[in-house]
Amino acid sequence: MRAATGRPAAATGTGAPAAPGPAARPALAVDGLTVGYAGAPVIDGLTLEVRPGEIVALLGANGAGKTTLLRTLSGLVAPRAGRVLLDGDDLAATSVEDRARRGLAQVPEGRSVVTELTVEENLELGALWRYPGRAERRAAVARGYDLFEPLARRRASPGHQLSGGERQMLALARALVALPRVLLLDEPSLGLAPRVVAQLMGVLRDAAHGTGLTVLLAEQNVTSALSIADRGVVLSLGAVVVDAPAADLAADPALRHAYLGF
Amino acid sequence: MDRLVLLVSTGVARGLVIALFALSLVIIWRAARIVNFAQAAMAVVAVYVAFALQAATGSFVVALLGALVTGALLGAAVERGLMRRVSGRTPMPGMIVAIGLVMVLQSVLGILFGPKHRPMTPVLAETPLSVGGVPVLSRYDLFVLVVALVVVVGLGVLFNRSTLGLQLRASAVAPEVSRLLGVRVPRMVTIGWMLSSAVAALAVLLLVPTELGLNAHSADVLFVHAFTVAVLGGLDSPAGALLGGVVVGVLVSLVTGYASAGLAPLAVLALLTVVLLVRPGGIFAPKEARTA
Numbered sequence: 001m002r003a004a005t006g007r008p009a010a011a012t013g014t015g016a017p018a019a020p021g022p023a024a025r026p027a028l029a030v031d032g033l034t035v036g037y038a039g040a041p042v043i044d045g046l047t048l049e050v051r052p053g054e055i056v057a058l059l060g061a062n063g064a065g066k067t068t069l070l071r072t073l074s075g076l077v078a079p080r081a082g083r084v085l086l087d088g089d090d091l092a093a094t095s096v097e098d099r100a101r102r103g104l105a106q107v108p109e110g111r112s113v114v115t116e117l118t119v120e121e122n123l124e125l126g127a128l129w130r131y132p133g134r135a136e137r138r139a140a141v142a143r144g145y146d147l148f149e150p151l152a153r154r155r156a157s158p159g160h161q162l163s164g165g166e167r168q169m170l171a172l173a174r175a176l177v178a179l180p181r182v183l184l185l186d187e188p189s190l191g192l193a194p195r196v197v198a199q200l201m202g203v204l205r206d207a208a209h210g211t212g213l214t215v216l217l218a219e220q221n222v223t224s225a226l227s228i229a230d231r232g233v234v235l236s237l238g239a240v241v242v243d244a245p246a247a248d249l250a251a252d253p254a255l256r257h258a259y260l261g262f
Numbered sequence: 263m264d265r266l267v268l269l270v271s272t273g274v275a276r277g278l279v280i281a282l283f284a285l286s287l288v289i290i291w292r293a294a295r296i297v298n299f300a301q302a303a304m305a306v307v308a309v310y311v312a313f314a315l316q317a318a319t320g321s322f323v324v325a326l327l328g329a330l331v332t333g334a335l336l337g338a339a340v341e342r343g344l345m346r347r348v349s350g351r352t353p354m355p356g357m358i359v360a361i362g363l364v365m366v367l368q369s370v371l372g373i374l375f376g377p378k379h380r381p382m383t384p385v386l387a388e389t390p391l392s393v394g395g396v397p398v399l400s401r402y403d404l405f406v407l408v409v410a411l412v413v414v415v416g417l418g419v420l421f422n423r424s425t426l427g428l429q430l431r432a433s434a435v436a437p438e439v440s441r442l443l444g445v446r447v448p449r450m451v452t453i454g455w456m457l458s459s460a461v462a463a464l465a466v467l468l469l470v471p472t473e474l475g476l477n478a479h480s481a482d483v484l485f486v487h488a489f490t491v492a493v494l495g496g497l498d499s500p501a502g503a504l505l506g507g508v509v510v511g512v513l514v515s516l517v518t519g520y521a522s523a524g525l526a527p528l529a530v531l532a533l534l535t536v537v538l539l540v541r542p543g544g545i546f547a548p549k550e551a552r553t554a
Contacts (some may be wrong), residue, residue: 100444114436117428125432128425129444174443176417 025088027052027214028073028104028182033082035065035072036238042068044081044238049218050182055208057225057246059217059259066218067109069235070184073216074106075099086182101129105180109187113167113174115159115224119151122159126174147203165196172200176207182214183207189221197221201228205209227249235261264396269519270512273388274413275403278410278509279469283481283488284495284503285417287463291436291497293454294346296353299360301370301462302485303367304340306478308332308463310371313382313476322385329463337459341452371478379475388472406468420457421500430454486527487514492532496543509533 023156027047036042043065044103050056058066069075073084075096085187086104094102114122121143127140145152148169154162162170175183185204205228207213219225226232232249236240242249242259249255283301290298298304311332316325341362348355386405390397399407421427432440441447459465465488466481473480491510495502517529528534 002498064364076438076442096441100442106442108439108442112436112439112442114432114439116435117432121432123439124425125428125445126443128429132425178444211311 022045024051026050026085027054027087028085028213028216029085029088030069030073031083031085033069033072034080035068035077036080038080041080042238043072043079046234046235046239048240048243050214052214053208053212054231055158055204055215055217055229057232058216058235059222059225063222064234064235065238067186068238069217070106070108070186070216073184074104077248081167084158100178100180103179103181104184105175105178105182106184107171107175107186107188109190112171113159114160119157119162119170120155122174123151123172125179128175130178140177140179143195144177147176148199158242165192168192168196168200172203176213179211180213182216185215185217187218187220189219189224197224201225204228222256223250234247265519268390268397269515271398272403273512274508275399275406275511276469276472276515277508278407278464279507280484280491280511281504281507282410282413283462283490284467284507285414286458286465287488287492288495288497288500288503289417289461289493290454290458293299293430293458293506294341294451295350295434296360297489297497298458299357300340300363300367300483301356301458301504302481303364303371303467303478304336305333305462305466306371306476306481307367308336309457309466309470309480310375312464312467313380313461316382316507326464326467328466330460333463334456334459336463337455337457338452339453340459345455346448346451355505368478375478377477379477379480381475382471384471387433390459402471407513409464409468413464414500417457418500424452446452483527487511487530490530494534494537 004138028048028050030046030048033043034041038254040104046065046069048056058069058193060066068077072079086099086102089102092100100106112138115127117125123141123144124137126144127137131137137217145155150166151169151173154166157172159167172185172188175261189198201224204217208215208228217225217229218257225244226249229246231247232242232244232250233240236259242255244252244255273290276312276419283305286301286305288297290296290301308351312329315328316322319325330488344359344363344477345356350356350425384402386401388402390400391404392398407498419427421431429440429445430450432443433445433447434454437447440450466484469478470476487510491506492503494510495504495506511532513529513533517526
């Protein structure tokens with residue numbers, strides 16, 4: 001399968017924001033971030049900016065530092081050095097839960113659904129901090145069902161009864177119902193059928209282009225990620241080695257061979 | 263036959279107190295994944311405060327509220343001041359700290375108040391009421407029964423129907439994911455400790471007037487029974503705690519009535535052994551929830 005085929009031309013053409021001017025403050029900025037042990041950093045002086053409404057695919061081999069980067073951004077891992085800025089504000093003193101409440105959402109890798117809770121309860125939990133009022137929260141949960149039809153049929157099922165695809169749909173819907181401004185996703189397509197992956201990517205693209213959601217998408221599934229991304233960033237040994245428009249990255253065989261392995 | 267009815271109904275009332283205390287162990291297990299061995303000693307401290315309040319005001323209602331509030335505050339203090347500083351990676355350090363806390367609290371109570379049992383008068387008469395000529399529950403037993411049922415139903419509503427309960431449940435089983443969803447997990451753990459300690463204090467307060475009286479060790483046997491119940495029912499199961507409490511209460515009442523009080527602890531241990539042999543996870547343990 002070729003990366004360039006099947007890509008909606010409009011995705012990068014109309015969706016990509018204009019070149020950053022002095023007024024376009026990045027939604028998310030990472031400045032000289034270093035994580036891990038001295039002498040063997042997992043993230044090594046990484047600097048990256050993501051503009052509002054932009055989808056950035058975070059690519060790289062296993063162990064390149066993608067998961068660690070996302071966990072550091074959401075506050076689960078403390079950096080040794082460097083800064084993380086959300087809309088220009090340094091998050092160093094902000095806890096994990098307060099970062100979430102400021103609109104920085106993360107869908108961690110794997111089964112992040114709370115399996116003891118029902119589908120409905122998972123969605124409610126996601127919407128809770130944004131919508132303390134019951135009526136508004138119900139409306140937000142309903143929007144979650146609108147995103148993924150299969151979830152509505154399983155609203156009373158406990159999480160452990162869901163299929164892998166349904167779990168990932170629920171994890172994504174649960175993050176989106178709180179209307180985050182920046183969404184970090186770790187390998188959402190892992191182990192899922194291509195049809196489900198396409199559905200997930202479609203929802204992500206709509207959210208970014210429709211509501212201005214900023215997305216940082218870590219993926220092994222390069223083709224899927226680049227099909228909706230505006231920009232691709234390749235990590236190697238905890239540092240950015242390539243930062244290019246997604247279209248260029250997908251179309252340039254030399255880049256693909258060198259960094260993406262296909 | 264009359265004797266059997268009396269013993270069973272008294273056993274049910276006593277069992278509900280055990281169930282309440284077991285429920286407090288279930289709450290804290292679900293909130294913080296710890297078996298709080300200090301639960302009884304902490305509850306006794308709260309009941310000493312309630313005792314003082316009753317002596318000062320003469321009101322049992324004030325004493326009851328005092329026990330609840332003191333229990334909750336003590337729970338918050340122990341969690342914030344002690345347990346939060348203990349590594350949560352394995353359950354062992356927390357348990358050892360809890361056992362240490364038992365020794366400290368019981369010694370301090372002993373130093374302050376001595377070994378004597380202070381009698382607490384029940385608010386209502388303890389003489390059994392007769393139904394059709396058969397003596398059954400006393401007014402006090404009925405009061406205990408009503409309070410226990412109200413607390414059980416209230417906790418059920420709190421955990422299953424409120425957003426606080428949703429956050430408490432989510433924080434307990436998936437703390438990291440909950441934090442990523444903006445849930446203030448450390449606060450939820452504190453609230454879990456407060457709820458649990460308040461319920462335990464209430465259980466001990468209800469029990470003390472029917473026993474020898476208030477003493478640093480007043481709740482030791484209750485803890486053993488309730489711990490048995492919590493393990494029998496599965497530490498994750500409020501329904502198990504409720505039913506198990508009643509079963510153990512009736513068992514203790516029957517063995518005490520027909521054999522001797524000295525055999526009652528043995529009967530409880532025998533029950534625990536049999537259940538653990540047949541269902542090691544507890545009778546009501548859900549298949550995948552039980553991990554420790």
